[in-house]
Amino acid sequence: AGLTVLADRDDVAMALVWLRHMAQVMPGRPGLAAALRAMADNPHLTARQRVGLDLWLAHVLRRTGDLPGAEAILRRTLGQAAEHASLAILAEEKAFLSDLL
Numbered sequence: 001a002g003l004t005v006l007a008d009r010d011d012v013a014m015a016l017v018w019l020r021h022m023a024q025v026m027p028g029r030p031g032l033a034a035a036l037r038a039m040a041d042n043p044h045l046t047a048r049q050r051v052g053l054d055l056w057l058a059h060v061l062r063r064t065g066d067l068p069g070a071e072a073i074l075r076r077t078l079g080q081a082a083e084h085a086s087l088a089i090l091a092e093e094k095a096f097l098s099d100l101l
Contacts (some may be wrong), residue, residue, distance in 0.1 A: 019032075019036055036053060062100060078090075
């Protein structure tokens with residue numbers, strides 16, 4: 001729940017680094033999808049950070065067997081990335097994106 005209210009830029013960045021790492025190495029960790037969703041509710045994220053976070057969540061959902069949820073998030077995220085001209089983040093997150101595609 002604390003992820004939702006982080007306001008300091010450095011605190012947000014550290015939380016995102018931790019969440020990305022967990023999504024990559026332990027996607028089945030209990031509570032990880034909930035933590036990613038809580039972070040997604042943080043109003044202090046940039047559009048670029050949101051795209052990355054959504055890709056990590058889609059990856060976690062795919063790895064834990066929620067294929068419809070992963071697909072829905074991936075479709076929405078790709079649309080948002082195009083809308084905000086945040087396409088570079090897709091290249092930066094190619095490990096997650098490749099797994100999803």
